[in-house]
Amino acid sequence: MAPILLNCMGNERNEYIKYVKNPNLETMEEDILYHLSLSTKTHNLPEMFGDIKFVCVGGSANRMKAFAQFIHKELELSGNPEEITDICEGTDRYCMYKVGPVLSISHGMGVPSISIMLHELIKLLHHAQCQDVVLFRLGTSGGVGLAPGTVVVTEKAVDYSFQPQFEQVVLGKVITRSTELDEEVASELLQCSSELQNIPTVIGNTMCTHDFYEGTNTTLRICYKIVAFFLPLLQNNQ
Known part of the structure; x- marks a missing residue:
């Protein structure tokens, strides 16, 4: 890519x-x-x-x-x-x-x-x-552990089980495709963000489920429970 x-624009289209x-x-x-x-x-x-x-x-x-x-x-x-x-x-x-x-x-x-x-x-x-x-x-999107207004350059898109994959049923068969994205593009976007003032930018993962409400609700509850468990431990070690 x-x-x-x-x-990078060009007009040569003999091979594409x-x-x-x-x-x-x-x-x-x-x-x-x-x-x-x-x-x-x-x-x-x-x-x-x-x-x-x-x-x-x-x-x-x-x-x-x-x-x-x-x-x-x-x-x-x-x-x-x-x-x-x-x-x-x-x-x-x-x-x-x-x-x-x-x-x-x-x-x-x-x-x-x-x-x-x-x-x-x-x-x-x-x-x-x-x-x-x-x-x-x-x-x-919403964010876990990020300040409001933070721009996230997605490195991986994960499903409901936190896996970087997308499952789709094709002719009765479950087809699994990878959702890992181009690392060079992500790095270049992050580098470009350094020119922007007052817009915090990070590389992270983005979750996508099949349902806006119930699909993300269970997953976010798990995230918040993990944060709630580890946060006191991290604070005690500071």
């Missing part, structure tokens, strides 16, 4: 990363990315998205629009950032904005909604013949 620097290991895609007359309101037959995806280097996803449609407008200003692109167009305006499921080499997309709430978006996003990158793309998720 390429470093997260703007000077195969984001989807599915030979059947090449034989399809048309691939409809239904929830993104895009299609290989009605849209020239390489022309529209071929220069994408960074994909930023987040839950809220309003936040991702605001983020796209922010990036538009930071990159000093031409045009009015308030007038950026939602590429997915043909559907009310997700929003998508392209500003230079950056794609900003909402994914809604919950694993199923994220899974649908990622499925079609990865195929979009494949059909657009993108290369050296770095994907980020931007969002808020």
Whole structure:
């Protein structure tokens, strides 16, 4: 994976990363990315998205629009950032904005909604013949042992059992995939954070469960019990 620097942009696309290991895609007359309101037959995806280097996803449609407008200003692109167009305006499921080499997309709430978006996003990158793309998720969460306002650069995404994995049932079989992320990207983000004043930043792990309330409730109770047990011991040793 390429470093997260703007000077990594290039126009050579003779050879590109195969984001989807599915030979059947090449034989399809048309691939409809239904929830993104895009299609290989009605849209020239390489022309529209071929220069994408960074994909930023987040839950809220309003936040991702605001983020796209922010990036538009930071990159000093031409045009009015308030007038950026939602590429997915043909559907009310997700929003998508392209500003230079950056794609900003909402994914809604919950694993199923994220899974649908990622499925079609990865195929979009494949059909657009993108290369050296770095994907980020931007969002808020609770924190254990961290001061409010701390930015956490995720090193691993863990499930309900604190394992860096994601389980998914495919054709009746449980498929387990690793959720360990790129260490170089995390380190580079942490290094960039040193330029930001009054914004504490750490590298840590982020938990994702299948349910917002009950799924995280049991796990957080365990965390708080562990903290409650060890905190007096640590204080006595200081």
